[in-house]
Amino acid sequence: MAICAVMSVAVTSCGAGGAGSRTSDGRIELTVATFNEFGYEELFKEYEAAHPDIKITQRKTGQGAPHHQNLFTKLGAGSGLADVEAVEEGYLSQVMARSGQFHDLTEIGPRDVTPDRWLKWKAEAATTKDRRLIGYGTDIGPLAMCYRKDLFAEAGLPSDPDEVRQLFATWDSYFAAGDKFVGKVSGVAWFDSAAQIFNAMHNQHDVGFYDRADTLVVESNPAIRSDWAAVTNAVARGQSAKLAAFSNEWNTGFKLGRFATKTCPSWMLGVIETQAGPENAGKWAVTDAFPNGGGNWGGSYLTVPKQSRDAPRAAALAAWLTAPEQQIRAFQSKGTFPSQIDALENRALLEHVNTYFDNVKAGALFAAQVQKVKAAQHKGPADGQIQENVFGPALQSVEQGKRPDEAWRTAVQEAQKAAK
Structure with a gap:
């Protein structure tokens, strides 16, 4: 039987969380489950210093897919979740479909933390039809383009950020520049992965894998088929390094200069710096030009499941981690954009300089890119699975020699299975 404990933080009911778990030294333990890089390690230490009665334990997964698989498995089991669970935008719709298993943060969170603190489209995505706020927004992923200045110069292409804009004006101009590049620089591809290019193109559309009625439209959406044709044609012309994103080979590709351009949501800057290493500092540049105008790729939320052992304190921690000051510091640490x-x-933020990328004012650059995003693409129930587990492998199979039309049919069939 659950027993409501009297705490200094107001709790409206037993369902809002109990006294939580205690560590051996008597502190209240709050667990936070994240994936990839949120930039929270130093922030956790600061929060603990300001709240000596709290101990934060981070459960960090290297990739988004296993993190979310674990999340949904434990939701189904009814136990085992962290007090605060991070959710990436591609999986948010699945969480919203189970919104009854998560707390409404407008009820249990700090009273002054209201949805109007966030970009409207960011908060709306985590708000149910009956206006329950399921997640506090962490980062977003405004799109820019990163490229190797030295490799551009070797190919006879302009290399200054202001001069490369014309190359990245549209996807047609981007792929045309790729044709010029691969004909000039031996052993270096134009881009890293077909799936990474496809994902960036796909995220620019108003309608993606699902329409707003959550009907799967992969096969009938002409924009998706057009993107597929453009990317697979570029693969056939030798533009892809054929490296699966976040694989060991992909990581090494940054260090060895296996490709010249990289689609760059803001969080990708930290990935490039980590993987390319100090020996490549100053070789990479980022420009505010992006084919067809920009868009958003990525971004997450902090949620408090009803399984949380201390929901009010978990919500207070999540609110603090997503406050403006902490969002800026996370950006400075890992490039996660506020x-x-x-x-x-x-x-x-606006004056933040990224020394690795030739001292660019990265904060101001991506803040300008945010203004090009008017709304986030609607993500349907299996959106994240379709992107990572269907189209990623299908495009990789093309890079390995499978006929594009055969791979397309496989992708459609697998997307239909994932959507059931």
Whole structure:
């Protein structure tokens, strides 16, 4: 039987969380489950210093897919979840479909943390039809383009960020520049992975794998088929390095200069710096030009499952981690770009210089890219699975020699299975 404990934080009911778990030294333990890089390690230490009665335990998964598989498995089992669970946008629709298993943060969170702190489209995506806020927005992924200046110069292409804009004006101009590049620089591809290019193109559309009625439209959406044709044709012309994203070979590809361009949502800067290493500092550049105008790729939320052992304290921690000041510091640490309006207007963000990328004012660059995003693409129930587990492998099979039309049919069939 659950027993409501009297705490200094107001709790409206037993369902809002109990006294939580205690460590051996008597502190209250809050668990936070994340994936990839959120930039929270130093922030956790600061929060613990300010709240000596709290111990934060991070459960960190290297990739998004296993993290979310674990999340949904434990939701089904009814136990085992962390007090705070991170959710990536591609999986948010599955969480929203199970919104009854998550707390409404407008009820259990700090009263002054309201949805209007965030970009409207960011908060709306985590708000149910009956106006329950399921997640506090962490980062977003405004799109820019990263490229190797030295390799561009070797190919006789312009290499200054202002001069390369014409190359990245449209996808047609991007692939045309790729044809010029692969004909000039031996052993180096134009881009890293067909799936990475396809994902960026796909995320620019108003309608993606699902329409707003959550009907799967993979086969009938002409934009998806057009993207597929453009990317697979570029593969056939030798533009892809054929490296699966986040694989060991892909990581090594940055270090060895296996490709010249990289689609760059803001969080990708930290990935490039980590994988390319100090020996490539100054070789990579980022420009605010992006084919067909930009878009958003990525971004996450912090949720508090009803399984949380101390929901009010978990919500307070999540609110603090997503506050403007902490969002800016996470960006400075790992390149995760803020989604709160005050953070986007903060001088510390706008004047932030990324020394690895030739001292570019990365904060101001991506803040400008945010303005090009008017709404987030609707993500349907199996959106994340279709992107990672269907189209990623299907495009990789093309890179390995499978006929594009055969791979397309396989992708459609697998997407239909995932959507059931």
